[in-house]
Amino acid sequence: AQKVTQAQTEISVVEKEDVTLDCVYETRDTTYYLFWYKQPPSGELVFLIRRNSFDEQNEISGRYSWNFQKSTSSFNFTITASQVVDSAVYFCALINFNKFYFGSGTKLNVKP
Amino acid sequence: NAGVTQTPKFQVLKTGQSMTLQCAQDMNHEYMSWYRQDPGMGLRLIHYSVGAGITDQGEVPNGYNVSRSTTEDFPLRLLSAAPSQTSVYFCASSYSSGGRETQYFGPGTRLLVL
Numbered sequence: 001a002q003k004v005t006q007a008q009t010e011i012s013v014v015e016k017e018d019v020t021l022d023c024v025y026e027t028r029d030t031t032y033y034l035f036w037y038k039q040p041p042s043g044e045l046v047f048l049i050r051r052n053s054f055d056e057q058n059e060i061s062g063r064y065s066w067n068f069q070k071s072t073s074s075f076n077f078t079i080t081a082s083q084v085v086d087s088a089v090y091f092c093a094l095i096n097f098n099k100f101y102f103g104s105g106t107k108l109n110v111k112p
Numbered sequence: 113n114a115g116v117t118q119t120p121k122f123q124v125l126k127t128g129q130s131m132t133l134q135c136a137q138d139m140n141h142e143y144m145s146w147y148r149q150d151p152g153m154g155l156r157l158i159h160y161s162v163g164a165g166i167t168d169q170g171e172v173p174n175g176y177n178v179s180r181s182t183t184e185d186f187p188l189r190l191l192s193a194a195p196s197q198t199s200v201y202f203c204a205s206s207y208s209s210g211g212r213e214t215q216y217f218g219p220g221t222r223l224l225v226l
Contacts, residue, residue, distance in 0.1 A: 045217035102154035
């Protein structure tokens with residue numbers, strides 16, 4: 001069975017703080033893909049990153065970085081120097097054989 | 113390029129009524145899917161399609177039907193609406209090119225079943 005767990009329901013930080021959003025997944029398959037999406041208060045879903053199971057290289061994109069560790073089945077997302085515009089719900093997801101499995105999301109509040 | 117479009121944006125139904133949520137994409141994506149989003153539960157896959165004429169069930173398919181007669185359109189039908197189907201519905205499409213699959217979501221349809 002596939003499962004994605006985002007244990008942090010809600011996180012509040014002050015602007016310019018760094019924040020890490022945790023994602024732990026379960027799958028018995030060796031080939032799968034992991035995603036992060038952002039859902040701002042306006043409600044749309046914005047794709048952030050995709051990583052396949054054979055690529056454990058960490059990735060950095062501006063203030064965003066992702067740490068993928070197969071040994072711990074984790075795909076954590078770090079925002080450096082957070083900004084108010086980062087306030088949103090962030091979802092981690094796993095795709096396997098065309099089926100997406102989403103975590104329940106982490107709501108990030110960035111206060112000025 | 114409109115991306116993924118959904119209509120209507122908001123709908124109120126009475127229990128037992130039927131309706132169709134429309135989804136269209138103009139990116140020639142083969143893969144399309146429907147999700148529902150309920151508070152605190154993330155998104156759950158209802159149905160998906162890997163190409164015209166091919167559909168399959170996701171996690172929560174009961175009470176919903178889909179068809180895929182064209183690459184562009186993937187409507188979701190509620191056969192007999194129930195209050196438990198009150199939710200926000202998202203349609204998505206994606207391609208897989210050299211292993212770089214990216215999924216694009218529509219703006220969502222808010223459905224209230226009374």
